[in-house]
Amino acid sequence: MKAIGYSETGPITAVNSLVEFETDIPVPGPKDILVEVQGVSMNPVDVKVRALMQPDGGSPRVLGFDAAGTVKAVGADVTLFQPGDEVFYAGDITRPGSNAEYQLVDERIAGKKPSSLEFAEAAGLPLTSITAWEILFDSFGLKEGDGEGEALLIVGAAGGVGSILIQLAKQLTSLTVIATASRADTEAWVKEMGADHVINHRNPLDEEIKSLGIQPKYVASLTHTDKHFSAIVELIKPRGHIALIDDPQSLDMASIKPKALSFSWEFMFTRSMFQTEDMDAQHQLLTRVSDMLDKGIVKSTVTRNIGAMTVENLKAAHVAQESGASIGKTVLDGMKAE
Numbered sequence: 001m002k003a004i005g006y007s008e009t010g011p012i013t014a015v016n017s018l019v020e021f022e023t024d025i026p027v028p029g030p031k032d033i034l035v036e037v038q039g040v041s042m043n044p045v046d047v048k049v050r051a052l053m054q055p056d057g058g059s060p061r062v063l064g065f066d067a068a069g070t071v072k073a074v075g076a077d078v079t080l081f082q083p084g085d086e087v088f089y090a091g092d093i094t095r096p097g098s099n100a101e102y103q104l105v106d107e108r109i110a111g112k113k114p115s116s117l118e119f120a121e122a123a124g125l126p127l128t129s130i131t132a133w134e135i136l137f138d139s140f141g142l143k144e145g146d147g148e149g150e151a152l153l154i155v156g157a158a159g160g161v162g163s164i165l166i167q168l169a170k171q172l173t174s175l176t177v178i179a180t181a182s183r184a185d186t187e188a189w190v191k192e193m194g195a196d197h198v199i200n201h202r203n204p205l206d207e208e209i210k211s212l213g214i215q216p217k218y219v220a221s222l223t224h225t226d227k228h229f230s231a232i233v234e235l236i237k238p239r240g241h242i243a244l245i246d247d248p249q250s251l252d253m254a255s256i257k258p259k260a261l262s263f264s265w266e267f268m269f270t271r272s273m274f275q276t277e278d279m280d281a282q283h284q285l286l287t288r289v290s291d292m293l294d295k296g297i298v299k300s301t302v303t304r305n306i307g308a309m310t311v312e313n314l315k316a317a318h319v320a321q322e323s324g325a326s327i328g329k330t331v332l333d334g335m336k337a338e
């Protein structure tokens, strides 16, 4: 099969930053499904791994986390899917990725693809939906319907994760949602996703929030956490909860003591990386999100399809991701002509 990967870390502008190569179609392990990849999406993790994690040698490392496609074969212990089923998933950071014609994925982290979406569009949802869902229900410990009278501040809300987090928070909890956005386009987008209020993250967040007269109990800090952390600690309600997903260099943890704040890191690869007993929670939540998409309760966050998965198009997707100005999600079609 054809796959696209990288052998050397470095800038995307390097001639061989991504290369196409031939490799064997992988054989499913007991809990694996073999998927023909028909759509993928771009995430910041693709860019971070390519730029920073030197592959061991041998074949190039295949990137790509989000995917949607059709099951072609199943392992001996698979019970959730059969050949012909259409699935979407965000994969496992320890295994070869979705930038290939075929990919293996553990059935417990895959969901039924929304039937109302094309493959590429469906591929825009899994990684960000898992992250957003786990922030709400694992990190914050909310139950569906919780949050009456409380507010959630989402920092960096127009990006991939924020776009679906706004929607899941509005549809599945009673929280008031305050989104941050710094441009007219991103402000309009977060309102379209359902945000109740918008503030600008180019100004100090604690000052911006005063103008609303709302003190959030929950803060999802999705990007540039080191820049915003002291303002978040200042603006959050005592005994509130900060969840973050990015990679700040250092944070002043002592500063959260006076307000007795809770703090947690969400990492959507944890369940697959450590094969946790509850890793099928991701199968279940993707199945719920798929159903919500088909019923129109949440909408697709995809804003751009770059076209077929070629080296050139994948490079363009990496460049767009690196700009830091993404709105919603960028996707690509599979490698094979439909």
Ligand SMILES: NC(=O)c1ccc[n+]([C@@H]2O[C@H](COP(=O)([O-])OP(=O)(O)OC[C@H]3O[C@@H](n4cnc5c(N)ncnc54)[C@H](OP(=O)(O)O)[C@@H]3O)[C@@H](O)[C@H]2O)c1
Pocket: 043, 044, 045, 048, 127, 128, 131, 155, 156, 157, 158, 159, 160, 161, 162, 180, 181, 182, 183, 186, 187, 201, 222, 223, 224, 227, 244, 245, 246, 247, 266, 267, 268, 269, 321, 324, 325, 326, 327, 328
């Ligand atoms: N831990 C996990 O499981 C996990 C999962 C997914 C993502 N992540 C990480 O989470 C981060 C966000 O991911 P994403 O996919 O949502 O990113 P993204 O789509 O690239 O986010 C883009 C958004 O960031 C906003 N932004 C730019 N500068 C900002 C600033 N100084 N302060 C606040 N917002 C700013 C932009 O809004 P404006 O244009 O309005 O400025 C833009 O809409 C990345 O670091 C990613 O690696 C972690």
